[in-house]
Amino acid sequence: MLFINNVTKKYGSFTALEEINLELENGVYGLLAPNGAGKTTLLNMIATLSFPTHGEITWGGTDIVALDEKYRDILGFLPQQFGYYKNYTPKQFLKYMATLKGIEKDKINTLIDTLLEKVSLSDVKDKKMKKFSGGMIQRVGIAQALLNDPKILILDEPTAGLDPKERVRFRNMIRELSGERIVILSTHIVSDIETIADKIIMIRNHKLFCFDTLENICNTLDGKIYELPLGSKIDEEHILLYERQCSEGTMQRFYCEKNIRNGIPVRPNLEDVFLVVYRDER
Amino acid sequence: MCCIKEEIRKLSYNKVLIAFLTICLLFNAGVILASSNTSSELKTILQDYQPQSGKEIFKDIDGSGLGSMYYDERYIDSHILVALMHEKYQKLELPIEQLAKEQADLSTYAGELTPYVHRALFEYLTKAIMIEGILLFTFLVLETFFMEQHNKTLYTVYSSLRGRRIVFDKMFSVLLIGMLGMVILSCLSYFAFFQIWDFEKIWDANVASSFNYITDSDEPFLWKPFITWTSFTVKQYFCATLVLMVGIWLAWWLLSMMTVLVNKRISVAIGILAGGLIIPFFGLILFRQLPELPELYCLNTFSITVNVYYSHMWFTDQGYHTILPWQETLSVILHLVLGLLGVFVGYHVFRRKDVC
Secondary structure (H helix, E strand, C coil): CEEEEEEEEEECCEEEEEEEEEEECCEEEEEECCCCCCHHHHHHHHCCCCCCCEEEEEECCEEHHHHCHHHHCCEEEECCCCCCCCCCCHHHHHHHHHHHCCCCHHHHHHHHHHHHHHCCCHHHCCCCHHHCCHHHHHHHHHHHHHCCCCCEEEEECCCCCCCHHHHHHHHHHHHHHCCCCEEEEEECCHHHHHCCCCEEEEEECCEEEEEECHHHHHHCCCCCEEEEECCCCCCCCCEEEEEEEECCEEEEEEECCCCCCCCEECCCCHHHHHHHHCCCCC | CHHHHHHHHHHHCCHHHHHHHHHHHHHHHHHHHHCHHHHHHHHHHHHCCCCCCCCCCHHHCCHHHHHCCCCCCCCCCCHHHHHHHHHHHHHCHHHHHHHHHCCHHHCCCCHHHHHHHHHHHHHHHHHHHHHHHHHHHHHHHHHHHHHHHHHCCHHHHHCCCCHHHHHHHHHHHHHHHHHHHHHHHHHHHHHHHHHHCCCCCCCCCECCCCCCEEECCCCCCCEEECCECCCCEHHHHHHHHHHHHHHHHHHHHHHHHHHHHHCCCHHHHHHHHHHHHHHHHHHHHHHHHCCCCHHHHHHHHCCHHHHHHCHHHCCECCHHHCCCCCHHHHHHHHHHHHHHHHHHHHHHHHHCCCCC
């Protein structure tokens, strides 16, 4: 089990994260927050790239800093800015990463072929990565994160650069992988985690805002989300969330603490929660 | 070992490395060609080579007398420096006696052309190779270390099982590529040099020949005999110089690694390394004007820059530029020890430092 125990991260006088407490067991966790909220800071600390100013992160009861390589052996990480060597082919890059991950030499080639097949890059495995599209690069990133069959898989904005088809395929892949491991999926694209996350972590103002199931989180807005046809009279208390097209024409979706006359109450979704929670953040 | 191989492969993709070595080779060719006129004169002289045709000079020289100009209070206004210089020149008396006994001064070396020959090999070519090595190691260390930042691969690399220990693979890959590059560059340059300069009859001459002398342009007198702390043939002196040159490269490799381990920014690293090379150069003039801070002057004489700048005078008293006998050797050993300690401490800092 991965414990994030009272973790605070400061950069000089700026507090990037404050007193974060999380307890993660096997499953998929969606880390949801707008840009700049501290998602990447938290993930970098879990990946041992940076260290908490206060508090600790433990795995199986031991501080991950003390566990050192024993911890990194069970870690797979796809960073937000996935970098690569332009002159390398995906095969060369994965070989290099496999060497860094201490994978046995005789298993490397088979493993790489399987993973490249999984991310649909077998056809281009010997082509230089400098000619690849953003989506193809991201798929190489996903493959390298899976090389050591990690018990903790951290994916920071994994669907950035992927087209809708690739995103769906990626989601299916995560669902397949989620059995015996902790998958932490950071994104600000709500639809990415709505369908696959067992629990949602939300950070607001650099603090943990909520850590709960999707249903419980959505229930907090139950009876507060309404839809009205475009042009309907609205009060100042109504907070417009977004507009959507449907068979009845354009509908406006509102958040309101009070009952809206003529408003059609709708079941809140994660996007509503996101827009309501972060409505004051730029 | 596999990781070192991978780091070498990453570095080998760098075209700047090949470009740098090519430029150095062309520069060295220029240095060699610039002295080629003298080399043909040497060939003529060596045809009538007469052994032991130098003059007997060491019998009449006493170390303290030679040094008295250096520790004359007109030139050094610091009691500490005067005392150190005095002691150094007292110690020089023993080697002078030894050289006199061996009749090193009678050795022909290259006759009247000795200063030109010595300068061509040790002051121009060897010094150029020495500086090229320092620059190559600096470039390789910066390149291998900041490559991950530049390619944004540091997140995946440092979160892997190998983690931050990869710096050791980077270190050794730099050592291997750097040494290989410098061996090739040195071999080609010296090969070209010895094609033009005929050293066949010179190798066994004593480097402290009466024909050889040191020009101290910024000292109260212009020249003095080439008095080495022990007797060297030209071949031995050349080998000793090469060994010390490799020592300087190793020390600089370690110091560069230490620098990149303790700071995250390439601009800062370049600043520190460039400062480390340039500041002592100005210190040669500046610190002598600060007699109230003799420690600064003493420290400056131990710097790699000062050692490289006076490399054609290695293993001699070196006038103002050293305060101890064999200082260039001591300085390299000191830098190697400091570099090793620095890398050890730097790695421990780096292990607990945020990489992003």
